[in-house]
Amino acid sequence: MTTATATAPRAADVVDLAGQSALARLEAESIHIIREVVAEFDRPAMLFSGGKDSVVMLHLAAKAFWPGRIPFPVVHIDTGHNFEEVLDFRDRTVERLGLELVVGSVQELIDAGELTERADGTRNPLQTVPLLRTIAQRRFDAVFGGARRDEDRARAKERILSLRDEFGQWDPRSQRPELWNLYNGRHRPGQHVRAFPISNWTELDVWRYIAAEDIELPPLYYAHDREVFHRDGMIRAVGPHSRPTAAEPTEVLRVRYRTVGDMSCTGAVLSEAADNTAVLHEVAAATITERGATRADDRLSEAAMEDRKKDGYF
Incomplete structure (x- = not known):
């Protein structure tokens, strides 16, 4: 994965009639969101699994704070069933960027008897408990995620800043309005906010950006x-x-x-x-x-x- 440079972003090389490419507009919006969250919250973190969306999100964070370092840790909720190639990539990226990696383990909770293996062997649904525990233990008040609205109908309902209650739960009926790029991050002690900087991107946007920025995957x-x-x-x-x-x-x-x-x-x-x-x-x-x-x-x-x-x- 490449990091930001002193030159103009390559995503903006191809312009439209308004003088700015669609990718450049998406990039600018995402960087604005990342900076706003870091400015507004005390203990942000970013989910980083090594998947393409989290890789793009981390690349945007590197640009947002260049020439400084990314000012928050990255979090991975490890199911214990991940592809080895992805874990190797995750570790190499974290080491290269000098980031703190916080890992929440599904396997550890299964071994401790706090989670039960599913009959179908699928562990993705088991990630919720270690995720919420990691957020509570580290007192993260904002957590960046790489979810996009085009992925799923439930994610299409999500605001860019989405409040989670004291139990980490989401109520789709309590979504806050987000007008004129103004984001409401107010929360009470014990609550936290999920932030989705690439919410407005599509899968095709992500791949166009990967190609334009020459991002390693x-x-x-x-x-x-x-x-x-x-x-x-x-x-x-x-x-x-x-x-x-x-x-x-x-x-x-x-x-x-x-x-x-x-x-x-x-x-x-x-x-x-x-x-x-x-x-x-x-x-x-x-x-x-x-x-x-x-x-x-x-x-x-x-x-x-x-x-x-x-x-x-x-």
């Missing part, structure tokens, strides 16, 4: 050969936390990932897109969001994401 996002099997209409990777049954034959296919969550619930897509240009063409032609196409945890019910968000999930 984990290699899973590009076409590669992988041993896989098919389950519930999705292509699953064979791995220590994703094992086929006797009735699920494996094969080697050329695939890539549109999102890189918990290995036990994240599917791949057939692809020959080995670089940013090819991925851009592929995403532009897609008719299903990356979560709808490749995340089994979002298929648990029609309201799966909203139910998790109400409980405190991102």
Whole structure:
């Protein structure tokens, strides 16, 4: 991942009739949000999993405070079922930028008997408890997340600054108005705010920005050969936390990932897109969001994401 430089941002190289590119406007809005939150809150933090949206968000934070360092820690809620390539990328990025990494562990809470393994083996829904515990223990009053409105109907309801109550829960009926780029961060002790700087971006915007800024990503996002099997209409990777049954034959296919969550619930897509240009063409032609196409945890019910968000999930 590249960091900000003294030159004009490359995202603004191609301009429209108003003299500014759509990407430059999105970048400016996101940087404004990040700076506003840091100015208004005492103990902000940023979720960073190594996935593309969190990578872009961290890149924007580096630009927002360049030539200074990013003035807050990054947080990862580790399910214990993450792709090793993504964890390696996370650790390299944190070390290169000199950031503090705070890890909340699903596995530790399972080992302590505070969480119970799900029958389907999916751990993404189990992230809520360690997330809320990490926020409470570190007394974070604002937490940046890389959620986008185009991903899911529940996320489309979310404001850019979204209040969470003393139990970390979200009430979609209590959303605050956000007019003229004015964001309301008021909260009582024990409450906190989730901030979504790239809420107005689409998946295609994210990839255009990655290409324009030459941002490094984990290699899973590009076409590669992988041993896989098919389950519930999705292509699953064979791995220590994703094992086929006797009735699920494996094969080697050329695939890539549109999102890189918990290995036990994240599917791949057939692809020959080995670089940013090819991925851009592929995403532009897609008719299903990356979560709808490749995340089994979002298929648990029609309201799966909203139910998790109400409980405190991102």
